[in-house]
Amino acid sequence: MARYKNGINGPISGKVGAVVGSSWRGVEYLKSLPDRGGKAFTEKQKNQQFLMGMVSKWLKPLKRIIEIGYQIFVTGKTPMNGCVSYHMKHAVTGNSPLEYVINFAKVIFSRGxxxxxxxxxxxxxxxxxxxxxxxxxxxxxxxxxxxxxxxxxxxxxxxxxxxxxxxxxxxxxxxxxxxxxxxxxxxxxxxxxxxxxxxxxxxxxxxxxxxxxx
CATH class of the missing domain: 2.60.40.10 (Immunoglobulins)
Structure with missing residues (x-):
């Protein structure tokens, strides 16, 4: 990732070729797009993406409660990300999208x-x-x-x-x-x-x- 102050035509925003320009807290950045080398996602990766989406969607209505409940048990993550990670590992049964089920007895909206x-x-x-x-x-x-x-x-x-x-x-x-x-x-x-x-x-x-x- 590169950082710059002034481009020839001012700050760059969005995708330009293999580069993406963005701004965060007033600092302009350039970063290259990831190169997957034409590789398709594996079945395991697809299942993991589906699982993350399913758990995130289920927890989303409780964002406010989770932000309080997980406030001290996340390192380098948001409380919601920490909560999603816990539930993906411990509160879902099944091995594929058609089998995934929330185990309600293991659900935890707060840890303290x-x-x-x-x-x-x-x-x-x-x-x-x-x-x-x-x-x-x-x-x-x-x-x-x-x-x-x-x-x-x-x-x-x-x-x-x-x-x-x-x-x-x-x-x-x-x-x-x-x-x-x-x-x-x-x-x-x-x-x-x-x-x-x-x-x-x-x-x-x-x-x-x-x-x-x-």
């Missing part, structure tokens, strides 16, 4: 040092209401009463997420959530984690299981 909630009960009540009860360990630097609960719900039938940020404090030991009325009769998957008052520490996501919405 705060203590996880001790889940006691997850109930689907009438009128699409979800009731979650938990208990807590003794108060400590990793377990504060004012830690805030974030709960994520995914409906495979609707292919849609519903998220509830800061819906309750750790000390409340319960949360009552109103799901969309259209979810009645569907089965949903649920996850919960805590974020501290400053927003710079989280607990690791806990999978709450699959619930039938009434």
């Amino acid at each position: 040092e705060l203590l996880i909630p001790l889940i006691k009960e997850v109930l689907g009540l009438m009128d699409a209401v979800l009731h979650i009860k938990w208990d807590n360990a003794s108060t400590s630097v990793f377990n504060n009463d004012d830690d805030k609960a974030t709960i994520v719900v995914y409906n495979p039938a609707k292919q849609a997420f519903v998220s509830f940020e800061n819906v309750a404090q750790r000390a409340d030991k319960e949360a009552v959530l109103q799901l969309p009325a259209a979810y009645a009769g569907d089965r949903v998957h649920c996850w919960q984690h805590f974020v501290n008052e400053r927003g710079d520490a989280v607990s690791t996501t806990v999978y709450l299981g699959e619930v039938l919405v009434s």
Whole structure:
């Protein structure tokens, strides 16, 4: 990659032959296009590209939650890239595009040092209401009463997420959530984690299981 200040005709933008001109934070750069030597992508590379696209698309609606949840567990990556990488390695089953399936029990939207909630009960009540009860360990630097609960719900039938940020404090030991009325009769998957008052520490996501919405 080359850096320059002034071209003959000013800064170059876009592709010119085998060179691409671009600008980043006011600095102009030239870089050559990669040479694949006419080689076609292998089947493994195609599968990897498909898998990355599938996982990225599935996680995209939760970008805000993931940016908080993965803020300290990425090196040289964005929180979203770190989250995608984790799920590609640990939360997808199958060996080809036709077989790939998200393993909901291994999904993690946050990773951190705060203590996880001790889940006691997850109930689907009438009128699409979800009731979650938990208990807590003794108060400590990793377990504060004012830690805030974030709960994520995914409906495979609707292919849609519903998220509830800061819906309750750790000390409340319960949360009552109103799901969309259209979810009645569907089965949903649920996850919960805590974020501290400053927003710079989280607990690791806990999978709450699959619930039938009434």
